[in-house]
Amino acid sequence: MKDAGLAVGTVIDIRVQRDGPELRLMFPDKRYILFEPVREYAADIKLNYEDMSFDLENNALSDRDDIMFLKDVRSDDDGIVSHVVRLR
Known part of the structure; x- marks a missing residue:
């Protein structure tokens, strides 16, 4: 993106x-708006972006105007969310 001359503001x-290490490395001086509905990730996000300008929104985005539910899936006994599925 940088090589193509794309002007990035946010x-x-x-x-x-x-x-998002690739983005952080590519744009270390930009403002970030981060969307992540899984609240268990918030502490890691805040730690990883602590030296950057960012806003964290604990919301999911969708192409549908509807009420959706997220179900977190924990793949092993450590209690860490491995992925999230969308339920209607």
């Missing part, structure tokens, strides 16, 4: 999970 990362 980085918007949808479903950031715990981190």
Whole structure:
């Protein structure tokens, strides 16, 4: 994106999970708006972006105007969310 001359003012990362290292390295001086509905990821996000300008929105985004529910799935006994599925 930088090589193509794309002017970036703000980085918007949808479903950031715990981190977006590629974007952070590419745009270390930009403002970030991060969307992540899984609240268990918030502490890691805040730690990973602590030296950057960011806003964290604990919301999911969708192309539908409807009420949706998220179900977190924990793949092992450590209690860490491995992925989230959308339920209608």
